[in-house]
Amino acid sequence: MKLVEEFRKIAGDIKIIDKAEEKEMYSHDIGDVPAIMTKTFFEIQPDFVVQPKNAEEIKRVLVFANDHKTPVIPRGAASWGFGGVIPTKAGIVVDLSPFRKILYLNRPQKTVTVEAGARWSDIDILAKKEGLCLMTYPSSKFSTVAGWIATGGYGINSFRYGHLAQQIVSMTVILPSGESKKITPSDSDFKYFVSTEGEFGIIVEVNLILRDVPQGSYPHLFYFPDDAAGFAFIEKFVRIKDEQNIKANAVRFLDANHLSDVNELMHSQVFKRSAGVLLEFGSIEDDQKFMKFIDQIGNMEEAPRYVASYLWNERLFGMKTKRLGPTILASESIIPITQAAAFIAKAKQLGANFGVEIFIDSYIIDEKTALIMTNFLCDSRKKKYIISMPLVSMLTTAAIDFGAEPYGLGIWNAAFINHLYNSEKKRDLLAYKAKVDPHNIMNPGKFFNIQSKFLNIPALVFRPAIFGLSMKMMILLSPVIGKVATLLLGKDEKIDNLDFELTTHACAKCGNCIAVCPAYLVTNNEEVTAKGKIALAKKIIEGRPVTKEEAENVFMCMHCKACEEICQTNLELMMLWDALEKRVESKFGRPEDKISAFLKKVDDSKEYWEMVDRNN
Helix, strand or coil, rough: CCCHHHHHHHHCEEEEEHHHHHHHHHHHCCCCCCHHHHHHHCCCCCCCCEEECHHHHHHHHHHHHHHHHCCEEECCCCCCCCCCCCCCCCCEEECCCCCEEEEEEEEECCCEEECCCCEEHHHHHHHHCCEECCCEEEECCCEECCCHHHHHCCCCCHHCCCCCCHEEEEEEEEEECCCCCEECCCCCCCHCCCCCCCCCCCEEEEEECCCCCCCCCCCEEEEEHHHHHHHHHHHHHHHHCCCCCCCCHHHHHHHHHHHHHHHHHHHHCCCCCEEEEEEECCCCCHHHHHHHHHHHHHCCCEHHHHHHHHHHHHHHHEEEEEECCCCEEEEEEEEHHHHHHHHHHHHHHHHCCCCCCCCEEEEEECCCCCEEEEEECCCCCCCCHHHHHHHHHHHHHHHHHCEEEECCCCCCCHHHHHHHCHHHHHHHHHHHHHHHHHCCCCCCCCCCCCCCCCCCCHHHCCCCHHHHHHHHHHCCCCCCCCHHHHHHCCCCCCCCHHHHCCCCCCCCCCCCCHHHCCCHHHHCCCHHHHHHHHHHHHHHCCCCCCCHHHHHHHHHHCCCCHHHHHCCCCCHHHHHHHHHHHHHHHCCCCCCHHHHHHHHHHCCCCHHHHHHHHCC
């Protein structure tokens, strides 16, 4: 008997997704990894997907999985690109995205209690109605709370308020055995559920600290002749900020290539082609103290205030440059500020060897370290992409040589585990894993140790010693390998004129659209979202088989433009939907009865009208 049929016996009201075309949505994240690679290494399509409505249903899933020794993969918005939510041995994907209620906002205590799938954006909207707001949040504000706890924790405003773990009052987790446990930062178990990518259980509820809405927003953008000068200024600022009691919320570095790309997207020359440092303050008092510091330095080149405001307001759309690619690849690492400029110089040389332009986006996270995103544009449709992908790991290897550590592991960074955890810490994590997950059902085949198909032979390449040596050899030979690859396969050129096909490749697959889509809210089906419809369009372009039922999902749409308004890559989605609907209608017809039933379901939906009220 199939695993899903066994589960149906005890599932009760748990929603189960087991159609092949629907499960396909759960076999990838935002990373543009060729299917031939993922399918060669792993069983990436789950046996089935569940969408639990409460903690009791999650317990039932975990008890079943434990009894059957079946992998469980927790999944939020899938807005992280290193394979943390990709199945490696099939199993059960627990889709927490619909599990998104904001349970209680305590105004006097400035806290909020939410379910695992709650979006940061929804919390912020509700909190601001009470004069409160988030302390820190990810650059993908439409990602889930539990997802960011499990995979990252550093983001916007971390410079002032620290790691996300410092803003958690408590959280409830369900262990692989089905046991529910409420933990606080003072509990010894707490550390095992922060930035460990779902290896030890599933976070189901979180109580977070909020802050008062600040007086205002006071951003400043300063230009510097080169990257080294920009980081020298940052070093100077972090040294004196406490002495002069200057409280910056965020400090962000962008290199000249990044600002130049923004100019290209805007079809203007708003930004100077120079390295830039953006700082943001929440009160006029802090702003004035900062400007006194600037006066003391003297001879600083500041961009007009409206330019700084534009850049600050665009902070949630960091992947907009993807439309110039139409693919973007990135290495993410946490590096000492003192080594950042030297690493960037090395990274740009590596990029030049492979005929790509490196551009930098970095958030300073404390007085000593910076989170650096080392990005480059390429084209996943071209043969050269196979050469571009190892460059990501080469960049991470180069960063490690400058004292960095990887920002997360997943699948594709798992070979760097020894640079994230020392031997003692790794032993501690493995001991806890053996204690709470003896059958290794939680997110197996990644993080600690890559496991693959074909007797685990393909996974040997991810062994830290083998992988590390390979990357160092590729870096050493990069002037030759890169030049030959560029001569044979050509150099990728930037684009910004997206036709039907290019639009499907420019999609960031970030999941922003899922968070605001009324159709998803009432169906809990990712195929009706912008992300799902673009995946369908790509299948049609590639000539892959599409069922009538799958195709008809494109008509389950309110045409409300919510997806277009929050699209990371600023895609013209309404035009795309019109073109896609025409293609589908010409082959399958227009399902008028289904459309009418869908619109009635939306109108009758309590959740839909709550969303409308929340956003007004």
